[in-house]
Amino acid sequence: MATTIPLIETQGLSKRYGEKAAVESVSFQVHGGEIFGFLGPNGAGKTTTIKMIVGLLQPTGGLVKVAGYDVQKQPLQAKAATGYVPDEPNLYPKLTARELLRFVGDLYGLDRARVDHRSEELLRLFDLVSAGDDVIDSYSHGMQQKTALAAGLLHDPKVLVLDEPTVGLDPKSARLIKDILRQIADRGAAVFLSTHILEIAERMCDRIGIINRGRLIAVGTMDELRAMGKGETSLEDIFLDLTGGAEYAEIAEVLA
Amino acid sequence: MSLMELEYQPPGLWSSVWRLLKLRALIFFSSFRRAKTRGKIAIIFIVLLVLGFLGFLLFASWALLGFLRSPQLAQFSGDMSALVNSVPVLIVGGAFLGILLTSFGVLLQALYLAGDMDFLLSAPISIRAVFITKLLQAILPNFGLISIFALPVLYGLGISSRYNLLYYPLVIIMLASLALAAAGLSSLLVMFIVRLFPAKRVAEVLGFIGALASFICSQSGQLANFDHVTQDQTTQMFSLLSRFNNPWSPLAWAGRGLIDIGEGRWLSGVGFSLLTLGLAAVIFSLALTTSERLYYSGWASIRTTAHKKKVLRPSRNRAASPFVALAERRVPAVIRAVIVKDYLVLRRDLRNMSQLVTPLIFGIVYAVMFLRNGGQPSLGRGEAPALFNEVLKNIFVYGNVGISLFVGWMLLARLGGMGFSQEGKSYWLLKSAPVTASQLVLSKFLVAFLPTLALGWAFLLAISLLQQVNLSVILFTVPVVALSIAGNAGLNLTFGITGANMIWEDPRQMQKGSSGCLGSLASFIYLPLSLLLFFGPELLFALLGLPEFIGQLTGLLLGGVFSLAVAIIPLWLVRNRVLHLDEK
Numbered sequence: 001m002a003t004t005i006p007l008i009e010t011q012g013l014s015k016r017y018g019e020k021a022a023v024e025s026v027s028f029q030v031h032g033g034e035i036f037g038f039l040g041p042n043g044a045g046k047t048t049t050i051k052m053i054v055g056l057l058q059p060t061g062g063l064v065k066v067a068g069y070d071v072q073k074q075p076l077q078a079k080a081a082t083g084y085v086p087d088e089p090n091l092y093p094k095l096t097a098r099e100l101l102r103f104v105g106d107l108y109g110l111d112r113a114r115v116d117h118r119s120e121e122l123l124r125l126f127d128l129v130s131a132g133d134d135v136i137d138s139y140s141h142g143m144q145q146k147t148a149l150a151a152g153l154l155h156d157p158k159v160l161v162l163d164e165p166t167v168g169l170d171p172k173s174a175r176l177i178k179d180i181l182r183q184i185a186d187r188g189a190a191v192f193l194s195t196h197i198l199e200i201a202e203r204m205c206d207r208i209g210i211i212n213r214g215r216l217i218a219v220g221t222m223d224e225l226r227a228m229g230k231g232e233t234s235l236e237d238i239f240l241d242l243t244g245g246a247e248y249a250e251i252a253e254v255l256a
Numbered sequence: 257m258s259l260m261e262l263e264y265q266p267p268g269l270w271s272s273v274w275r276l277l278k279l280r281a282l283i284f285f286s287s288f289r290r291a292k293t294r295g296k297i298a299i300i301f302i303v304l305l306v307l308g309f310l311g312f313l314l315f316a317s318w319a320l321l322g323f324l325r326s327p328q329l330a331q332f333s334g335d336m337s338a339l340v341n342s343v344p345v346l347i348v349g350g351a352f353l354g355i356l357l358t359s360f361g362v363l364l365q366a367l368y369l370a371g372d373m374d375f376l377l378s379a380p381i382s383i384r385a386v387f388i389t390k391l392l393q394a395i396l397p398n399f400g401l402i403s404i405f406a407l408p409v410l411y412g413l414g415i416s417s418r419y420n421l422l423y424y425p426l427v428i429i430m431l432a433s434l435a436l437a438a439a440g441l442s443s444l445l446v447m448f449i450v451r452l453f454p455a456k457r458v459a460e461v462l463g464f465i466g467a468l469a470s471f472i473c474s475q476s477g478q479l480a481n482f483d484h485v486t487q488d489q490t491t492q493m494f495s496l497l498s499r500f501n502n503p504w505s506p507l508a509w510a511g512r513g514l515i516d517i518g519e520g521r522w523l524s525g526v527g528f529s530l531l532t533l534g535l536a537a538v539i540f541s542l543a544l545t546t547s548e549r550l551y552y553s554g555w556a557s558i559r560t561t562a563h564k565k566k567v568l569r570p571s572r573n574r575a576a577s578p579f580v581a582l583a584e585r586r587v588p589a590v591i592r593a594v595i596v597k598d599y600l601v602l603r604r605d606l607r608n609m610s611q612l613v614t615p616l617i618f619g620i621v622y623a624v625m626f627l628r629n630g631g632q633p634s635l636g637r638g639e640a641p642a643l644f645n646e647v648l649k650n651i652f653v654y655g656n657v658g659i660s661l662f663v664g665w666m667l668l669a670r671l672g673g674m675g676f677s678q679e680g681k682s683y684w685l686l687k688s689a690p691v692t693a694s695q696l697v698l699s700k701f702l703v704a705f706l707p708t709l710a711l712g713w714a715f716l717l718a719i720s721l722l723q724q725v726n727l728s729v730i731l732f733t734v735p736v737v738a739l740s741i742a743g744n745a746g747l748n749l750t751f752g753i754t755g756a757n758m759i760w761e762d763p764r765q766m767q768k769g770s771s772g773c774l775g776s777l778a779s780f781i782y783l784p785l786s787l788l789l790f791f792g793p794e795l796l797f798a799l800l801g802l803p804e805f806i807g808q809l810t811g812l813l814l815g816g817v818f819s820l821a822v823a824i825i826p827l828w829l830v831r832n833r834v835l836h837l838d839e840k
Contacts, residue, residue, distance in 0.1 A: 054688045055687070056684055056687050056688055056838075056839075058836060058839065075690075076692065077690070079688060079689060079690040080690040082688070084684075084688045088681070090680075090681035090684065091682055091685070092597065092682045094600065094601045094604035094605050095597065095600060095601065103596070103597045104685065104689070106590060106592065106593030107589075107593055107689035107690070108689060109589060109690070135604065137456070151685070
């Protein structure tokens with residue numbers, strides 16, 4: 001269950017591209033043992049926020065702390081505590097999954113014996129043992145996604161950040177990931193995930209943040225979000241209400 | 257009214273082809289419109305340059321072919337009209353074979369690896385229309401390129417031989433129909449090969465073989481000795497070329513038809529032309545109908561990627577190697593990991609290999625040329641001052657260093673200049689890991705430096721041994737090459753960082769923008785400067801009659817400090833950029 005220590009903390013986090021604000025003054029906390037769902041329409045700023053949390057993008061304003069470390073000032077400590085799985089699993093196509101995991105293990109300074117042991121565990125978990133010596137180039141999208149997940153989990157991170165983790169996965173793998181994320185959170189880690197699948201957010205996440213046009217417009221548990229809305233009970237209705245999805249009714253009318 | 261109530265009228269074949277081609281044209285013009293002004297000016301300049309080249313080639317062919325037919329020349333070299341008459345046969349036949357070979361790779365890309373195939377196949381358009389469009393789209397660039405060379409020569413021949421007007425449009429019709437037939441055959445070959453091997457792997461192997469073959473062809477001229485070609489050999493070559501003009505060879509029919517129509521021999525001219533056009537039409541329609549079946553089933557069943565099991569070497573072998581054990585003890589894990597990963601990736605992608613093998617071939621070609629002359633400068637008629645000859649001889653002693661550094665310069669352009677770009681879309685793995693900028697830069701420096709040093713030293717020692725160079729010279733040149741390569745590696749990597757391009761699909765698209773060019777230019781300035789500092793003192797000491805050994809030491813000190821400064825300072829200045837690459 002959630003602890004009081006914030007493992008992810010953003011204060012006034014902003015990212016501007018020239019005149020355009022991709023993310024504007026976003027502040028939230030994610031505690032250990034918590035699964036935090038990050039929702040928003042396309043282009044709302046989810047991936048930009050995630051990239052700033054994991055140190056892939058430099059914020060133009062504000063602060064991000066991971067495991068208590070300022071990502072800008074103490075990037076190595078922050079990155080060492082983070083596991084990241086991007087929306088597109090762009091991995092080195094000419095490496096095998098085993099070679100990739102060994103490479104990632106070296107980057108995180110893990111002992112070789114531990115890397116080998118953990119790699120086998122993760123490959124078994126994700127049903128990749130037989131494909132472990134094939135080059136990633138030959139994997140399906142789902143297999144690549146699972147390899148990226150294995151790489152993100154290899155060093156047993158305190159903070160796990162996932163951008164659309166279930167895209168391209170079959171129902172069995174998607175279920176497996178949901179179970180793994182719950183277990184990781186139960187062990188005291190913070191899990192931050194963005195998703196478009198509201199059912200996942202509603203059933204899995206302890207708290208949910210909704211971002212729209214770069215601004216965080218709502219944060220809270222499902223009950224807190226319900227209280228904020230106009231009496232809607234489902235996350236879908238709350239989401240559409242908060243992000244201005246009323247126009248979808250018109251579209252439905254046109255298609256009818 | 258709902259959309260389903262509208263009655264769907266499937267478009268005709270040519271209407272679909274036209275629509276798809278219009279879409280391509282729209283994409284082309286829209287990219288041109290959106291390009292930067294600099295890019296637009298460059299394109300316009302290239303178009304004008306090509307037009308100028310066409311005009312030049314037309315007039316040059318006109319004059320040359322007219323000269324070959326002149327009675328004055330015939331008095332000295334015999335009748336050349338057989339050779340002139342075989343020009344259309346050679347050009348049209350060559351164009352057919354050229355398109356047959358070159359369109360294989362383009363068609364493989366267009367038919368199997370293009371990203372729009374799913375979209376097009378799921379649209380209500382006949383597969384035949386998709387196939388024709390892809391075929392046209394794939395052969396147009398090659399056809400255009402071949403036409404740039406073929407049309408001016410054939411038109412020049414027509415003007416110089418005063419052929420009748422029908423000849424000129426017929427040239428275009430012949431070239432176009434033969435191009436379509438060649439592309440049809442090529443597409444069948446593509447579909448056959450792809451049923452046996454994964455398309456991606458075929459593309460990689462083809463890229464490697466193509467790059468290597470074109471490079472070897474271009475460099476083989478360097479090894480050929482044209483100084484001793486006899487008149488007999490020239491005559492034999494001309495007669496060999498004329499032999500291609502054989503009426504029984506289908507490849508010669510188009511050319512013979514063109515000449516006969518041009519010269520007014522209507523019966524044979526029309527006969528050969530109809531035969532060619534008919535054969536081309538048969539080949540094209542056969543390819544079209546066969547492809548319609550094969551293409552669909554082929555597309556639906558192929559694997560674009562290989563599923564080959566990689567056999568890992570047993571880990572105890574790695575542990576047993578003392579070099580690996582030493583590296584594991586001395587080199588930090590992060591740096592070791594990046595180096596191992598880069599070498600694995602470079603070795604496994606054949607498209608990289610062609611770029612890496614090029615310097616090796618260049619080195620061998622120039623080493624052979626250097627050694628063929630005995631490693632001695634040509635002193636001409638010996639009228640130059642003795643001092644000049646002495647300096648030249650001293651410089652030639654270090655020709656081995658020149659070749660080693662030249663090979664290194666080319667290899668570094670790839671390994672250093674593209675060290676960061678080669679990470680591509682996978683760079684997030686390094687960027688999100690707890691790795692410092694300095695560690696990343698040092699790893700990439702070693703990735704570029706170590707193999708270049710090994711190759712540079714290999715060339716240096718091999719040439720030195722063949723030249724039987726003194727041990728003192730070898731002992732001096734070994735650190736010179738190492739230090740000079742270190743500076744060059746630093747310089748190339750610096751420009752590689754400032755101009756890194758992470759968005760590419762094919763490794764050959766890595767080099768983008770002017771940074772690669774600037775890196776090579778900077779190396780071009782750096783190398784002579786460093787060599788001046790390394791060898792200047794020794795040459796000066798030799799001329800002044802002072803001990804050469806002191807000169808060598810002074811050179812090593814001056815050149816070494818300069819090279820190390822070039823290796824370290826620029827990289828130190830740009831090192832923090834590596835943490836912000838790929839941030840739009």
